[in-house]
Amino acid sequence: MKPNIKIPDFSHTAVVDQVGIEERASRFTKRSIKNxxxxxxxxxxxxxxxxxxxxxxxxxxKVKQLCTKAMHLHKxxxxxxxxxAVCVYPSMVGVAKKALGDSGVKVASVSTAFPSGQAPTQVKIDDTKYAVENGADEIDMVISRGKFLQGEYNFVFDEIALIKEICGDARLKVILETGELGTYDRVRKASDIAMYAGADFIKTSTGKISPAATMPVTLVMLEAIRDFYYKTGKKIAMKPxxxxxxxxxxxxxxxxLNEVLGEDWMNNEWFRFGASSLANDLLMQIMKQKTGIYQSSNYFSID
Amino acid sequence: MAKDDKKDNTLKLKFDSARNLAPAPESKSIAKIKPQYELFINGSFVKPESGKYFDTINPATEEKLSQVAEASPADVDKAIKSAKSAYQKVWSKMPGKERAKYIFRISRMIQEKAREFAVVESLDGGKPIRESRDFDVPTAANHFFYYAGWADKLNYAFPTKTPRPVGVASQIIPWNFPLLMAAWKIAPALATGNTVVLKSAETTPLTALMLAELIQEADLPPGVVNIITGAGETGAAMVSHPDTDKIAFTGSTDVGKIIQKAVASTHKKVTLELGGKAANIIFDDAPLDQAVEGVINGIFFNQGHVCCAGSRLYVQESVYDIVLRKLKDRLETLIVGDPLDKNTDIGAINSRGQLETIQKYLKIGVQEGGEIYQSSCPLPKKGFFCSPTLFTNVSQSSRIAQEEIFGPVLSILTFRTEDEVIEKANNTPYGLSAGVWTDKGSKIFNMTTKLRAGVVWANTFNKFDPTSPFGGFKESGFGREGGLHGLMPYLHLD
Amino acid sequence: MAKINNTNDEQRLEVLKTYKIYVGGQFPRTESGRYYVVKSKNGDHLANVCQCSRKDFRDAVLAARNAFGGWSARAAFNRGQILYRIAEMLEGRKSQFVDEMTKQGLSLKQANEEVNLSIERLIYYAGWCDKYHAMASTVNPVASSHFNFSSPEPTGVVSVLAPDDSPLLGLVSMMAPIISGGNTCVILASSKYPLSAVTFGEVLGTSDLSGGVVNILTGFVDELLPYFADHMDVNAITLSDQSESQVTLAKEKSVFNLKRVFQYKNINWITEKGQSPYFILDLQEIKTTWHPIENIGGAKASY
Incomplete structure (x- = not known):
């Protein structure tokens, strides 16, 4: 975190109108992407x-197979x-690191008592340390939603700042678990807290709670990133x-992404999809584009 | 070209890739446009008495699409007489529930042919296919469906009164929403038991003529709806015709005044839906990103060819810088181009004449000291196009803040307090619509009750619905279209 | 002590009333200094009445415009109370009106009817003040996630040409729906029977009605009609039994600012037809307001 960034009062963050943000999000789906x-x-x-x-x-x-898929998507x-990247639990970081070798695919580890975050701070520190020491390039932490909903924003802020310190060179993704926050206003507030506390990424969900990522909730977070960038000049990455x-x-x-943050964000340093089955659907569409023939899942490996 | 703010250089977001999408054109082949169209009078298509036709062109390519008949006063007379005869012999005698079934049928058939209507609307008028497909055509169908249901329930609308149709309605519509305006006019008129002569605008006759074909296919009794084409002279003949009982006009305030004057010595019932210069007001506690989106939709929807366009933006000074920055970034992502491309946000200006009017105002704005900012999106080489434009450094006394431009041009002004902005927003002869953006409920009601306009959007803008009355205060006209209140202009209440 | 002489009606010299106009809550004379003579049916001189000029009208419009903000913003209930108060004041001065009307040539029966019905009419509209909204408003079930309602708002300043053949009831019947709807007005009284109109101004002046809400001028239609119709700060004009050519002129002149024009022709004000909430609605504009409705999560209203 740059020392010149002024921490705002989190009891007053920008507001979001639900109907408006959902309308805007659905407008992106009207774009027709061809050729x-x-x-x-x-x-x-x-x-x-x-x-x-x-x-x-x-x-x-399982983790080894996934790593092979990560490096060789469709022969x-x-x-x-x-x-x-490959995203695993801390206990699997070492396995993944070894399997991926020098492929350039990064190892991301969830931490801080993922997915609930309901553990003492020391446990979260140890969890993170373990992942970093085993070679994790990226740490996906969860915020304390309970504390957040109690209004203890400073607690949430301090916890993120603490984990950020422990990450060292590893990039920190902060999972807001938007499905538990309830409103877009709170998603916006949690985004601001995470970014000001030192997050490199803000991330929507653990995948364990429904709803997980949606376009409107991602839009709220992208707009938070844009406002943070306007204010501080610092880019923050996004991961639905x-x-x-x-x-x-x-x-x-x-x-x-392209219409909210522009082309500087259009690469995997600044945007990620947290997903398991998306890869094969993308591959099928890529092959369809290439061959002109509709594809079957039988021809794409499930690892 | 966009002028970069020097201090923002290092932080500028880049949107070239967002705009440079591969072409995604809607197929033209669905649009079966005939080389020539006649006048729809008394249930059939007849040649004009004069034998004269005029071209209608695609404003995006300047190529001729078709030629349509020019109705002379003799043709107008024929149309109005057929409407009168149909009124007396058929339509006024038909039970409401039977009228309703015809109107429902029209609605359904529009839905069936929706894509064709959308493509023709975009070809003839220049509006993006996304809008004609997702807004104009479905809203037109819904309008017929809504009013169809009223036809046999009119006795419930006005307590203690017995409603009675007016007679023959002469309806004149503008070029900005050709099919939708036809629906706004025809649907309530038929539901209330009137018969209709409708004239579409000179530059956009095709979807109204398609509607005529549809009405023929729907087997509506001959003469109940007559659709004619022509220019101002044709409209004048409709207004002055002695058998016109009711005039419904949507268009400019200047023409509205001419009509009002022309019928001063008669007992013709008149409703006018005229110009506007809507204030769109952003307070510092507003959901700013949604407000910016509302401003963008408020002024750039349909190239700004919207009478209720939010063309005067008032931003509270404490958030002026951030709002302006967001607006400029949003402006950069707008795609100007081929109306038939599904990704186009801003299509073609409706006509060369309108483009010249807009360009005149751009010059005036600069001469008055306004600072102009335009999107860097390149414009197509052919056709009538205008970059989406913001003016800052505008004051209340600037012409671009007072006069209706009817194009993609936004004038941005600032304010400090609630009282100040209410006074400034109301400081216009118009009163069609207004917008207000704030997160505070009590402030919303303060604003929405004090803004003198017929439609007030709070934390939203440019929303329309068949159930929702639309129309202006002051010089923006009188009478309402839509909802229960939209029945009133077509009824005598005994 | 000696009794003061000449207190018997027969011997006493009557104090004549100066008939002035009612503008902005004051009782000025016409700025023009002109007057015209009103005679009794026997030809006796009754009064010198102000022959108002366009400048008097201009001043009255200014007063009406200034009063509009306050009057339209008053609670509807309060407007109702004030209209009722006018009726009370009129009741108390009934005999004065009857006296004036019989002098002007009405029969006692006619005069009594005029005054009694005027009182009834004021009470009728006093009751409507907080009720016509319910009749003319709608909540519109739009297909999108918005709350949408339409309700009437006063048109603004209204110029009124009162019926010539009715000294009081016609004027009251045209005025009451205008002001009960929150508008303000400038009324040109019957030139044939102006005395009751002027005296009615005195009733208004003692009725808790703010100055400027109602302004009453005396004079001639032919002279004043063009200004009543073309003044740019008048939003509507209501006519009564004026001639076709006068009505046409009024409509033509009204075009400058698109005044709303209403003519109440051949209305027998003593009948039920002389009163209706639809008269109030003539001078109302329908405003439609939209606002998004937040609908987050799965919670629904349940029984």
């Missing part, structure tokens, strides 16, 4: 994926990009996660 724009968008979306497995039943074998189409499994929807998100 080369579509192909570029599909490839870009593929390259923005945080390929994710976050299950109690995750094993070394029938040489020259495809890789995904951006959960619920984005279709190529068409991913393209809508990219249209939205």
């Amino acid at each position: 080369e724009t579509k192909m570029n968008g599909l490839l870009l979306a593929l390259n923005m994926i945080d390929l994710t497995t976050l299950e109690g039943k995750d094993t070394v074998g 029938a189409y040489p020259g495809l990009p890789t995904v951006a 996660a959960g619920g984005i499994s279709k190529a068409k929807l991913a393209l809508h998100y990219l249209v939205m």
Whole structure:
């Protein structure tokens, strides 16, 4: 965090009108993405994926397979990009790191007692330290939603700032779990707190709560990022996660990103999709674009 | 070209890639435009007495689409006589529930042919297909559906009164929403038992003529609806015709006044829906991003060819800088171009004449000391196009803040207090619409009750619905269209 | 002590009344200094009445415009009370009106009817003040997520040409719906029977009615009609039994600022037809207001 950034009073953050933001979000879906724009968008979306497995039943074998998929998305189409990162629990960071080697695919680890965040601060610190020490390039922390809803914004702020320190060089993604916050006004407030506290990314959801990412909630966060950028000159990255499994929807998100933050954000340093099944749908659409023939899932590997 | 604010150079967002999308044109083949159209009188298409026709062009390419008949006073006479005869012999005698079924039928058939109507509307008028497809055509169909239901329920509308139709309604509509305005006029007139002669605007006759074909297909009794084409002279003949019982006009305040004067010595019932210069007011506690979106839709919807366009923006001084910055960034993402491309936000200006009017005002704005800011989006080489434009440094006394431009040109002014902005917003001969943006409920009601306008949008803008009355205060006209209040202009209440 | 002489009606010299006009709550004479003579049916001189000029009208419009903001913003209930108060004041001065009308040539029966019905009419409209909104307003069930309602608002300043054949009831019947709806007005009294109109101004002046809400001028239609119709700060004009050519002139002149023009022709004011809430609605503009409705989450109203 730059020392010259003035921390605002979080009891007064920008307000959001629900009907207006949803109208605006649906307007992006009216864009018709064709031909080369579509192909570029599909490839870009593929390259923005945080390929994710976050299950109690995750094993070394599962994570290794996922890492192979991350590096070799579809062998029938040489020259495809890789995904951006593989996202796992801290216990699997070492496995993933080794499997991905020097492929350039990053390892992201959830932490801070993901997904609920209901643990003592020391546990969250240790959780994060463990992931970082095992080689995580990125940390996906959760905010304390309970404290946030109690109005203890300083607690939430301090916790994010603390985890940021522990991250060191790892980039910090702050998960707001928007599905538990209830209103867009609170999503906006949580976004502001996260960014001012040092988040490199703000992220919608854990994927464990419904609703997860939606276009309007992502738009609220993108607009928060834009306002933060206007004020401080500092770019913050965005990661919608959960619920984005279709190529068409991913393209809508990219249209939205492009029209809210512009082309400087149109790469995987500044935007990610947290998703598990999106990759194959993108691949099917890419092959359709390439061959002109509608595809079957039987021809795309499920790892 | 856009002028960059020097201090913002380092932080400028870039939107070129957002605008440079691959073309996504709607297929023209669905539009079956005939090479020539006749006048729809007494249930059939007849040649004009004069034998004269005029061209209608695509404003985006300047190419001829078709030619349509020019109705002379003799044709107007024929049309009005057929309307009168249909009124006396058929329509006024038909039970309301039967009238309703015809009107429902029209609504359904518009839905069936919606895409064709949308494409023709965009070809003939220049509006983006996204708007004609998602707004104009469905709203027109809904308007017929809404009023159809009133036809057999009129006795419930006005307590203690017995409603009775007026007779023959002469209706004159503008070029900004050709099909939708036809629906706004025809639907309530038919529901209340009147018969109609409608004249579409000179530059946009095609969808009204398609509607005529549809009405023929719907088997409406001959003469109940007559649709004719022509220019001002044709309209004048309709207004002055002795068998016209009711005049409904949407258009400029100047022409509205001419009509009002022309009928001064008669007992013709008149409703006028005229110009506007709406104030759109942003307070510092507003949801700013939604407000900016509302401002953008308020002024750039349909290229600004909207009588209720939010053409005067009042921003509270404490948020002026951020609002302006957001507006400029949003402006950059607007795609100006081929109306038939599904990604086009701003289509073609309706006619060369209107483009010249807008360009005249751009010059006036600069001469008056306004600071002009235009999107860097390139304009097509052919056709009538205008960059979306913001003017800052505008004052209440500037002509661009007083006169209706009817184009994509926004004048931005500032204010400090509630009292000041109410006074400034009402400081106009117009009173059609207004907008207010604030998160505080009590302030909304303070503003919405004090703004002298027929439609007030709070934390939204440019919303329309068949159930919602629309129309102006002061020189923006009188009478309402839409909702229960929209029945009144077509009825005598005994 | 000696009794003062000449207190018997027969011997006493009557104090004659100067008939002035009622503008802005004051009782000035016409600025023009002109007058015309009103005679009894026997030809006796009754009064010198002000022959108002266009400047008197101009001043009256100014007073009406100044009064509009306050009067239209008053609680409807309060407007009702003030109209009722006017009726009370009129009741108390009934005999004066009857006296004036019989002098001007009405029969006692006619005069009594004029005054009694005028009182009834004021009470009728006093009751409407806070009720016509309910009759003319709608909540419109729009298809989008917005709350939408339409309700009447006063048109503004109204110029009124009172019926010539009715000394009081016609004027009251035209005035009451205008002011009960929150408008203000300038009335040209019957030139044939101006005395009751002037005296009615005195009733208004003692009725809690703010100055300027009603202004009453005396004079001639032919002279004043053009100004009543073309003044740019008058929003509507109501006519009564003027001739076709006068009405046409009024309509033509009204075009300059698109005044609303209403003619109440051949209305027998002593009948039920002489009163209606629809007269109030003639001088109302319908305003439609929109606001988004927030609808977040799955919570629905339930029983």
